[in-house]
Amino acid sequence: MELQVVEHRLTDGEALELEPAPRVVYDVNADGADYSTGSRAIKGPKHVLSFELTPKASGSALLGASLALPTDEQRLIRCDRVDFPPGGVAYLHTHQGPGIRVLLHGSIRIETGGRSHDYGPFEAWFEPGPEPVFAAGSADEPTAFVRCMVLPAHLKGQRSIRYVRDEDADKPKPQRYTVFVDELLPEDP
Incomplete structure (x- = not known):
């Protein structure tokens, strides 16, 4: 199974029909x-990001990632937005499932697996979940990204973040979270 994100920018009067698939459409x-x-009609003017679970990522995807998920465990799909004030960071942490993020505004530096990468608006990245990640938003402007994660069903309504270092768990967290979708997936998406 693939998790992909596809960006659609529709002009006034333009329409798009999306094939049936488990998906979150972020406006x-x-x-x-x-x-x-089910199938989904989108009418312009509209700028959306469609996070989709598909058998294979499409060539038009901003990003697609293969998911190796246990078959004996129910999952949920979560879409939320994370906002950082200028200079905000997310201390070294993991998540309990994989997901794709898309930067909405500002800039962000992601450090994981011994690598560092800077992202700008509407660039996407994948986090597998168990791999520790440090994130630093722009020093001089607010930063925000939207993400879609596939998580164990028992996390419905609960946070998926785990801090790697005990001392970071009690530090102030300047980021704000807005949850849009937290839905159980069909048994066989």
Whole structure:
């Protein structure tokens, strides 16, 4: 199974029909998202990010990633937005499942697996979940990204983040989270 994100920028009067798939459609301008499994019509003007579970990533995806998930465990799909004030960081942490992130504004540096990468608006990256990650937002402007993760079902309504170092767990966390979707996936998406 693949998790992919596809960006669609529709002009006034333009329409798009999305094939049936478990997906979260994030509306960039309205700052909201919803989940569906059936076919989906989108009418412009609209700027959306469609996070989709598919058998294979499409060539038009901003990013696609293969997911190796246990078959004996129910999963949920979560879409949320993370906002950092200028200079905000997310201390070294992991998540309990994989996901794709797309930067909305600002800039962000992601350090993981001995590598560091800087992302700008509408660039996407994948985090597998168990690999520790440090994130630093822009020093001089607010930073925000939207993400879609596939998590164990028992995390419905609960945070998935785990801090790697005990001393970081009690530090102030300047980032704000807005959860849009937290839905159980069908048994066989």
